[in-house]
Amino acid sequence: MMRVQDVLDVFDRAAERGLFPQPEHPHSYLIAARLHAFSDTERWALVVDTVGYNPRAGNVVDLLHALGNCLTDTDETWATQCAHRIDNFAALFEGGPVASRYRRVPLVVRGRVVPVVAAATTPPEDLFRLLAPRYRDLLLAEDIEVRHLVPADLPQVLRLDDWNHTPLRVRPPDPERERRRHLHGVLTRHAPPQERVPFEVCPSDIEAYQQIGAVLASADPARYRPTRPGNTHWSNWPMSGAL
Template sequence: MNHYSSEKKQEYSAQEILKQLDQCAENFTFPMLDNGYIYPIHSKLSAYRDEKRWVLLIEVIGFSYRGGGHNGITNCLHIFGNSIATIPGTDNANFLYLTDNSPESLTFDEEYMESLNPQAKTMLLRGEEFRINHNREFYLKKGIELEEENEIYVWEFMRGLVPEYNKKLEATDLEIRERIPSDLPKIMELTEWYHPDCANSELPSTNETFQQLAKVLETGETVFYNPTHKPNSHWKHWPDGGSL
């Protein structure tokens, strides 16, 4: 016998979802892709639901120069829902640290830890060693304008890993399920979408993407996600990120 009756009333609404997202935006715990302290690198959105529970997870991979070096390279998980153990939004426990020095050398300059060490040949990403690309043409061909003639900054280097290393940058299912119910089905996944300009006080409830996603979560019908705006979640659309 099915645990849930087909006639059972939905236990949450799109309006409730948007209200929570707006509250987090007002508390500065909703993703601000042009955060002046963080250079955006990559982002991903995942939606989970059943008749009683919903979760929206937004991953923002970026570089914080206040953290510096490997401590500044993080995937910050923003988790919203009615069935999560933490307060909606994000907190210190939701930062995933992704990179480290390889045994042979320091990846970044020792003094400021914000540019590649010219002598570094390899780095650890998720514990696996891979070769560092110092070829400036490689970055330019990806549309990454290098700010200095003789340096490659950490955020420029990390943007060079996209999209080839996206899966390594994103949270694993284990990391996600440590934070949300293990049996909650995923209904949607996006790696690009139209994101609100939170720095200019735009709220999720006034943004087409999140209006539609709230309806998808409420109904379980992905057809309600039918965007008319071009995606803007790529780092190129947020030049003020990291500019402070």
């Protein structure tokens, strides 16, 4: 059996580098999320799938965050993969999505024509969120896409469509801490410095990820016993896409 703390340390290090999944990402209006956990006696991998409307990317983007000790085609403990989901995005809005004049035409999602009933003035993020109740699985990654990041023989031990996420929070800047970080970088020529970014709340502090870490370390899905209700539905993250 692997150590739970080793798994949680990977979660925390990913967060320090901005590579831990965040439902309330400021650049993406959350639409749907799903979590996949894979494990055996020696290997583990976590893939968190978040779909959101990203105005900068000009599409609905499915972003996969993978963490683990056996990720495919990399020696790193994290990797990302993304895909655009709307095939006819450019045809949907008069004057571009900023103008918010929906042409009231069907959306084409991964080759499938999807009718949507919405007013011409419907904002893009609200339009795409109308897909979630019926076409959620069409937006989220298929198993073959998830398996691009994870060894094919690694068993899946847990899949969640809703879990309780607490926003990660970094402590306010401290001049002395920044001086020490800079000195470390100069002396070791190592970037980023080994000293960790100090969090008030990091993944290892959150009940859901503590329990998911235990599942990954033991390959036992019974270790996931949440006491708090899930909150990864987009309606719980009103500040997603705020920037």
